[in-house]
Amino acid sequence: MKAISVFLFGILFSFMSINSMASGGNSTEIIYCTLPGELSRKVSLSIDNKTKEINYIFEKEGKAELTVLFNEENKLKRLTDSKMGVTYYGFKRGAYSYIVDITNGAEQEEYTISFDIKKNNKVVQSDDCLHSSFRSADITSKYISDVPYVDDDNFAFP
Numbered sequence: 072m073k074a075i076s077v078f079l080f081g082i083l084f085s086f087m088s089i090n091s092m093a094s095g096g097n098s099t100e101i102i103y104c105t106l107p108g109e110l111s112r113k114v115s116l117s118i119d120n121k122t123k124e125i126n127y128i129f130e131k132e133g134k135a136e137l138t139v140l141f142n143e144e145n146k147l148k149r150l151t152d153s154k155m156g157v158t159y160y161g162f163k164r165g166a167y168s169y170i171v172d173i174t175n176g177a178e179q180e181e182y183t184i185s186f187d188i189k190k191n192n193k194v195v196q197s198d199d200c201l202h203s204s205f206r207s208a209d210i211t212s213k214y215i216s217d218v219p220y221v222d223d224d225n226f227a228f229p
């Protein structure tokens with residue numbers, strides 16, 4: 072019995088250590104997208120554990136190329152298309168829009184993630200995230216603004 076307890080404690084400790092390292096200890100990752108290609112690229116969204124602000128980071132080869140802080144003055148946009156089972160998270164920077172799409176599967180923990188960049192509402196990059204990508208089951212924040220779904224061909228998100 073003692074051996075089982077020690078074993079379970081070891082597994083729990085390892086999981087907590089990995090989760091802490093992945094989130095840096097000061098934040099909790101809510102979306103993580105590893106992109107395909109020869110260069111290492113990733114998109115992540117995390118919530119600061121103290122301020123509750125949301126941090127967006129796009130990294131290439133381990134270096135941050137774009138960071139955006141979402142707070143009371145600058146909220147992340149979320150659009151949910153319940154008919155298609157897709158939730159979109161996005162924001163604009165000048166002529167560019169950055170969007171993470173999460174498409175739910177048939178099972179509760181089954182989903183796919185993709186990442187799109189638009190310039191003047193035209194897609195200039197679209198990638199499916201690799202299977203190692205992750206999304207939290209519960210993404211709630213006062214710094215996310217829900218955008219109502221509009222069934223209109225001229226509607227552009229975000």
